[in-house]
Amino acid sequence: DIVMTQSPDSLAVSLGERATINCKSSQNILYSSNNKNYFAWYQQKPGQPPKLLFYWASTRESGVPDRFTGSGSGTDFTLTISSLQAEDVAVYYCQQYYDTPYTFGQGTKLEIK
Protein backbone atom coordinates (compact mmCIF):
# COMPACT_ATOMS: atom_id res chain seq x y z
CA ASP A 1 0.00 0.00 0.00
CA ILE A 2 1.08 3.60 -0.62
CA VAL A 3 1.61 5.40 2.67
CA MET A 4 0.89 9.13 2.81
CA THR A 5 2.67 11.07 5.56
CA GLN A 6 1.78 14.67 6.33
CA SER A 7 3.81 17.20 8.24
CA PRO A 8 3.32 18.82 10.59
CA ASP A 9 0.46 17.17 12.51
CA SER A 10 -0.67 20.60 13.66
CA LEU A 11 0.16 24.14 12.78
CA ALA A 12 -0.66 27.55 14.28
CA VAL A 13 -0.27 30.57 12.03
CA SER A 14 -1.13 34.23 12.52
CA LEU A 15 -3.87 35.79 10.43
CA GLY A 16 -2.47 37.09 7.16
CA GLU A 17 0.64 34.93 7.38
CA ARG A 18 1.63 32.00 5.17
CA ALA A 19 0.75 28.42 6.09
CA THR A 20 2.52 25.44 4.54
CA ILE A 21 1.53 21.78 4.83
CA ASN A 22 3.58 18.96 3.37
CA CYS A 23 2.66 15.47 2.25
CA LYS A 24 5.02 12.70 1.23
CA SER A 25 4.02 9.49 -0.50
CA SER A 26 5.93 6.25 -0.02
CA GLN A 27 6.12 5.75 -3.76
CA ASN A 28 5.94 7.77 -6.94
CA ILE A 29 2.36 8.72 -7.84
CA LEU A 30 3.22 10.46 -11.10
CA TYR A 31 1.75 8.43 -13.95
CA SER A 32 4.29 8.63 -16.75
CA SER A 33 1.86 8.08 -19.63
CA ASN A 34 -0.07 11.31 -18.95
CA ASN A 35 2.42 13.15 -16.70
CA LYS A 36 -0.22 13.59 -13.98
CA ASN A 37 0.19 13.20 -10.25
CA TYR A 38 -2.72 11.18 -8.85
CA PHE A 39 -2.87 13.33 -5.73
CA ALA A 40 -5.49 15.47 -4.01
CA TRP A 41 -5.90 17.86 -1.08
CA TYR A 42 -9.04 18.14 1.06
CA GLN A 43 -10.20 20.60 3.70
CA GLN A 44 -12.47 19.52 6.55
CA LYS A 45 -14.01 22.11 8.82
CA PRO A 46 -15.52 21.06 12.16
CA GLY A 47 -18.80 19.24 11.78
CA GLN A 48 -18.62 19.22 7.98
CA PRO A 49 -17.71 16.64 5.36
CA PRO A 50 -14.36 17.05 3.62
CA LYS A 51 -14.14 19.34 0.64
CA LEU A 52 -11.96 18.73 -2.39
CA LEU A 53 -9.45 21.57 -2.84
CA PHE A 54 -6.98 20.31 -5.44
CA TYR A 55 -6.64 17.35 -7.78
CA TRP A 56 -3.76 16.40 -10.07
CA ALA A 57 -1.73 17.96 -7.22
CA SER A 58 -2.13 21.52 -8.43
CA THR A 59 -5.50 21.92 -10.20
CA ARG A 60 -7.70 24.07 -8.01
CA GLU A 61 -11.29 22.93 -7.64
CA SER A 62 -13.92 25.44 -8.69
CA GLY A 63 -14.65 27.98 -5.96
CA VAL A 64 -11.43 27.48 -4.02
CA PRO A 65 -9.83 30.86 -3.26
CA ASP A 66 -6.59 31.59 -5.08
CA ARG A 67 -4.74 32.12 -1.81
CA PHE A 68 -4.58 28.30 -1.79
CA THR A 69 -1.88 26.71 -3.94
CA GLY A 70 -1.08 23.05 -4.48
CA SER A 71 2.35 22.05 -5.74
CA GLY A 72 4.77 19.16 -5.98
CA SER A 73 5.34 16.05 -8.04
CA GLY A 74 6.38 12.45 -7.71
CA THR A 75 6.52 11.84 -3.96
CA ASP A 76 6.58 15.30 -2.37
CA PHE A 77 3.66 17.69 -2.30
CA THR A 78 2.81 20.98 -0.62
CA LEU A 79 -0.34 22.93 0.18
CA THR A 80 0.28 26.62 0.72
CA ILE A 81 -2.12 29.24 2.02
CA SER A 82 -0.54 32.56 1.16
CA SER A 83 -2.44 34.74 3.64
CA LEU A 84 -4.32 32.86 6.33
CA GLN A 85 -7.94 33.84 6.91
CA ALA A 86 -10.08 32.89 9.90
CA GLU A 87 -12.27 30.67 7.72
CA ASP A 88 -9.26 28.52 6.78
CA VAL A 89 -9.18 26.91 10.23
CA ALA A 90 -9.66 23.25 9.43
CA VAL A 91 -8.00 19.87 9.16
CA TYR A 92 -6.31 19.31 5.82
CA TYR A 93 -5.82 15.86 4.28
CA CYS A 94 -3.83 14.64 1.34
CA GLN A 95 -4.77 11.53 -0.65
CA GLN A 96 -3.33 9.46 -3.46
CA TYR A 97 -5.68 7.97 -6.03
CA TYR A 98 -2.90 6.35 -8.07
CA ASP A 99 -3.74 2.88 -6.84
CA THR A 100 -6.11 1.20 -4.42
CA PRO A 101 -6.29 1.45 -1.50
CA TYR A 102 -6.68 5.18 -2.07
CA THR A 103 -4.85 6.16 1.08
CA PHE A 104 -5.13 9.43 2.99
CA GLY A 105 -2.57 11.23 5.07
CA GLN A 106 -3.20 11.45 8.81
CA GLY A 107 -4.33 15.07 8.59
CA THR A 108 -2.89 18.43 9.60
CA LYS A 109 -4.83 20.62 11.99
CA LEU A 110 -4.48 24.29 11.13
CA GLU A 111 -5.26 26.87 13.80
CA ILE A 112 -4.90 30.60 14.32
CA LYS A 113 -1.97 31.75 16.45
Add this chain to the structure above:
Amino acid sequence: EGQLVESGGGLVEPGGSLRLSCAGSGFDFTNAWMNWVRQAPGKGLEWVGRIKTNSDGGTIDYAAPVKGRFTMSRDDSKNTLYLQMNSLRSEDTALYYCSSLKIGVGATEFRGQGTLVTVSS
Protein backbone atom coordinates in the same frame (compact mmCIF):
# COMPACT_ATOMS: atom_id res chain seq x y z
CA GLU B 1 -23.57 20.41 -8.17
CA GLY B 2 -25.25 17.17 -7.17
CA GLN B 3 -25.76 15.56 -3.82
CA LEU B 4 -25.61 12.23 -2.06
CA VAL B 5 -27.81 11.23 0.86
CA GLU B 6 -26.58 8.40 3.05
CA SER B 7 -28.90 6.37 5.25
CA GLY B 8 -29.03 3.14 7.19
CA GLY B 9 -26.61 3.89 9.98
CA GLY B 10 -27.34 3.12 13.61
CA LEU B 11 -26.35 1.13 16.66
CA VAL B 12 -25.50 -2.52 16.13
CA GLU B 13 -23.92 -5.16 18.36
CA PRO B 14 -20.51 -6.64 17.57
CA GLY B 15 -20.90 -9.42 15.05
CA GLY B 16 -24.05 -7.88 13.63
CA SER B 17 -24.87 -6.56 10.18
CA LEU B 18 -26.02 -3.30 8.69
CA ARG B 19 -26.78 -2.11 5.17
CA LEU B 20 -26.02 1.46 4.21
CA SER B 21 -27.67 3.17 1.25
CA CYS B 22 -26.63 6.26 -0.63
CA ALA B 23 -29.00 8.01 -3.02
CA GLY B 24 -27.53 10.29 -5.63
CA SER B 25 -29.12 13.17 -7.49
CA GLY B 26 -28.14 16.09 -9.69
CA PHE B 27 -25.10 14.47 -11.27
CA ASP B 28 -24.27 11.64 -13.67
CA PHE B 29 -24.42 8.76 -11.18
CA THR B 30 -24.31 6.03 -13.82
CA ASN B 31 -20.97 7.22 -15.15
CA ALA B 32 -19.36 7.94 -11.79
CA TRP B 33 -17.05 5.63 -9.93
CA MET B 34 -18.19 5.63 -6.30
CA ASN B 35 -16.39 5.42 -2.97
CA TRP B 36 -17.11 4.81 0.66
CA VAL B 37 -14.86 6.69 3.07
CA ARG B 38 -15.22 6.49 6.83
CA GLN B 39 -14.10 8.58 9.77
CA ALA B 40 -13.94 7.23 13.29
CA PRO B 41 -14.88 9.74 16.01
CA GLY B 42 -12.09 12.31 16.35
CA LYS B 43 -9.93 10.51 13.80
CA GLY B 44 -8.83 10.93 10.21
CA LEU B 45 -10.27 9.77 6.92
CA GLU B 46 -10.08 6.10 5.93
CA TRP B 47 -10.88 4.84 2.44
CA VAL B 48 -13.20 1.83 2.59
CA GLY B 49 -13.77 0.82 -1.01
CA ARG B 50 -14.48 1.86 -4.58
CA ILE B 51 -16.81 0.52 -7.26
CA LYS B 52 -16.32 1.35 -10.91
CA THR B 53 -19.14 2.01 -13.35
CA ASN B 54 -20.81 -0.95 -14.99
CA SER B 55 -19.44 0.22 -18.34
CA ASP B 56 -15.94 0.00 -16.81
CA GLY B 57 -16.63 -3.52 -15.61
CA GLY B 58 -18.06 -2.74 -12.18
CA THR B 59 -14.77 -3.67 -10.52
CA ILE B 60 -14.78 -3.35 -6.74
CA ASP B 61 -11.76 -2.90 -4.49
CA TYR B 62 -11.78 -2.86 -0.71
CA ALA B 63 -9.47 -1.73 2.05
CA ALA B 64 -7.82 -4.60 3.88
CA PRO B 65 -9.65 -4.04 7.22
CA VAL B 66 -13.07 -4.60 5.59
CA LYS B 67 -12.29 -7.08 2.83
CA GLY B 68 -14.37 -10.22 3.21
CA ARG B 69 -16.84 -8.53 5.57
CA PHE B 70 -18.15 -5.56 3.56
CA THR B 71 -19.78 -5.69 0.12
CA MET B 72 -20.36 -2.71 -2.13
CA SER B 73 -22.95 -2.68 -4.87
CA ARG B 74 -24.78 -0.19 -7.03
CA ASP B 75 -28.18 0.08 -8.67
CA ASP B 76 -27.89 2.65 -11.43
CA SER B 77 -31.63 2.44 -12.15
CA LYS B 78 -32.16 3.93 -8.70
CA ASN B 79 -29.00 6.07 -8.60
CA THR B 80 -28.16 4.27 -5.38
CA LEU B 81 -24.99 2.87 -3.85
CA TYR B 82 -25.01 0.26 -1.12
CA LEU B 83 -22.63 -1.00 1.53
CA GLN B 84 -23.51 -4.31 3.17
CA MET B 85 -21.53 -4.61 6.38
CA ASN B 86 -21.29 -7.99 8.12
CA SER B 87 -19.36 -9.27 11.13
CA LEU B 88 -19.14 -5.74 12.47
CA ARG B 89 -16.47 -4.88 15.01
CA SER B 90 -16.07 -1.99 17.44
CA GLU B 91 -13.35 -0.56 15.21
CA ASP B 92 -15.93 -0.16 12.42
CA THR B 93 -17.60 2.60 14.46
CA ALA B 94 -17.42 5.67 12.25
CA LEU B 95 -19.21 8.22 10.15
CA TYR B 96 -19.54 6.65 6.71
CA TYR B 97 -19.39 8.97 3.72
CA CYS B 98 -20.59 7.95 0.31
CA SER B 99 -18.74 9.88 -2.35
CA SER B 100 -18.24 10.06 -6.09
CA LEU B 101 -14.96 10.11 -7.88
CA LYS B 102 -14.54 13.13 -10.09
CA ILE B 103 -15.16 11.88 -13.61
CA GLY B 104 -12.00 11.74 -15.63
CA VAL B 105 -9.91 12.49 -12.57
CA GLY B 106 -10.41 10.05 -9.68
CA ALA B 107 -10.26 12.47 -6.78
CA THR B 108 -13.11 12.15 -4.28
CA GLU B 109 -16.05 14.51 -4.24
CA PHE B 110 -17.82 14.41 -0.89
CA ARG B 111 -21.44 15.32 -1.64
CA GLY B 112 -23.18 14.09 1.54
CA GLN B 113 -23.17 14.46 5.31
CA GLY B 114 -22.51 10.81 6.10
CA THR B 115 -24.30 8.25 8.22
CA LEU B 116 -23.09 7.19 11.65
CA VAL B 117 -22.48 3.55 12.44
CA THR B 118 -21.90 2.61 16.06
CA VAL B 119 -20.84 -0.92 16.93
CA SER B 120 -21.28 -1.55 20.62
CA SER B 121 -22.89 -3.96 23.04
